[in-house]
Amino acid sequence: MPLTxxxxxxxxxxxxxxxxxxxxxxxxxxxxxxxxxxxxNMDRGFKAAMARLTTLNAPDIGSxxxxxxxxxxATVGGAGGPLYGTFFLQLGVxxxxxxxxxxxxxxxxxxxxVNGVIxxxxxxxxxxxxxxxxxxxxxxxxxxxxxxxxxxEALARSAAAAExxxxxxxPMVAKKGRASYLGExxxxxxxxxxxxxxxxxxxxxxxxxxxx
Amino acid sequence: MVALVIVxxxxxxxxxxxxxxxxxxxxxxxxxxxxxxxxxxxGTNAERIQEALAAALASSEQVLVLMDLGSAVLxxxxxxxxxxxxxxxxxxxxxxxxxxxxxxxxVEASIGKDVDEIEASAxxxxxxxxxx
Numbered sequence: 001m002p003l004t005x006x007x008x009x010x011x012x013x014x015x016x017x018x019x020x021x022x023x024x025x026x027x028x029x030x031x032x033x034x035x036x037x038x039x040x041n042m043d044r045g046f047k048a049a050m051a052r053l054t055t056l057n058a059p060d061i062g063s064x065x066x067x068x069x070x071x072x073x074a075t076v077g078g079a080g081g082p083l084y085g086t087f088f089l090q091l092g093v094x095x096x097x098x099x100x101x102x103x104x105x106x107x108x109x110x111x112x113x114v115n116g117v118i119x120x121x122x123x124x125x126x127x128x129x130x131x132x133x134x135x136x137x138x139x140x141x142x143x144x145x146x147x148x149x150x151x152x153e154a155l156a157r158s159a160a161a162a163e164x165x166x167x168x169x170x171p172m173v174a175k176k177g178r179a180s181y182l183g184e185x186x187x188x189x190x191x192x193x194x195x196x197x198x199x200x201x202x203x204x205x206x207x208x209x210x211x212x
Numbered sequence: 213m214v215a216l217v218i219v220x221x222x223x224x225x226x227x228x229x230x231x232x233x234x235x236x237x238x239x240x241x242x243x244x245x246x247x248x249x250x251x252x253x254x255g256t257n258a259e260r261i262q263e264a265l266a267a268a269l270a271s272s273e274q275v276l277v278l279m280d281l282g283s284a285v286l287x288x289x290x291x292x293x294x295x296x297x298x299x300x301x302x303x304x305x306x307x308x309x310x311x312x313x314x315x316x317x318x319v320e321a322s323i324g325k326d327v328d329e330i331e332a333s334a335x336x337x338x339x340x341x342x343x344x
Contacts, residue, residue, distance in 0.1 A: 037254070037255070041255065044249075044253075070259070073257070073258040073259055073287075073290060073294075074249075074257050074258065074259035074260070075249060075257070076249075076255070077221075077249040077253060077254065077255020077256060077257065077283075078255055078256075078282075078283050079282060079283040079286050080283075081249075081255065081256065081257070081258065081283065081286075081287060081290075082258055082283065082286040082287050082289070082290035083286065085258065085290060086290065120286060120289070120290070121286065177282055177283075178281070178282050
């Protein structure tokens with residue numbers, strides 16, 4: 001069974017809940033190598049997004065993602081605003097006019113979203129950013145579908161790859177964002193952006209664990 | 213005349229830089245501030261920047277955007293992408309430091325320089341000796 005509008009909304013709600021639960025954790029990670037606001041920023045952004053969704057009578061899945069993207073752009077505040085804003089706006093572009101998403105639809109939407117983040121932030125794999133969680137997650141998802149894995153299995157492998165990518169940021173030296181001002185001293189800390197990206201993809205795997 | 217947009221993490225900082233640059237030019241140059249997530253929360257807000265860009269583009273053919281740190285650049289780029297496509301080439305992001313750059317850019321704009329000349333002078337402002 002493909003993903004419906006309700007399933008998409010359930011994922012976003014879970015994202016908001018998980019980001020609220022991990023607000024202090026994300027902020028602590030950011031305090032070590034950045035400006036100590038990532039958790040607060042993401043929590044504020046997703047709360048604003050949920051408020052806008054409550055009053056949205058969405059004609060399609062694309063408009064749900066677009067609403068979330070614009071809310072994040074206007075309320076997150078740090079680099080996460082334009083980066084996650086772009087992520088969700090790109091999901092919205094690829095799912096415009098759709099009432100449901102197949103596993104292949106999700107592959108195309110996720111690909112556009114991850115490429116959008118890369119284009120916006122100009123980060124490469126290994127720069128200690130969101131990309132270190134997102135890109136392996138995208139590749140794992142696409143590979144799983146090609147292997148004939150189920151939607152649920154592909155989502156689980158994608159989240160596992162994001163987690164591995166997140167942990168791999170620990171020894172990295174930051175090349176982007178506020179953390180890059182620290183140079184070598186940024187090594188030894190897990191990247192907060194990669195962590196929030198993992199949490200968001202893990203939320204998808206959990207929310208959609210019973211879709212098909 | 214070229215208009216300026218000031219992007220900073222703090223609404224107060226953006227407004228203060230706008231004030232400083234406006235004082236140098238007695239209000240002859242259109243300068244718009246787009247600081248903070250809102251008036252109280254630090255950060256940058258692409259929607260707020262987009263509104264400032266739209267106002268600046270309504271008053272001027274060309275707009276130069278001066279920014280503070282980090283996500284200011286990302287949010288400014290995002291704000292440009294939120295504009296109608298035909299307006300985007302009329303906006304330029306400046307490499308200049310925020311305070312010195314804004315003051316120099318305002319002075320240059322007030323004497324009718326074009327956006328390339330203004331940007332060159334604003335960037336040069338970073339090398340002006342402060343303590344002699």
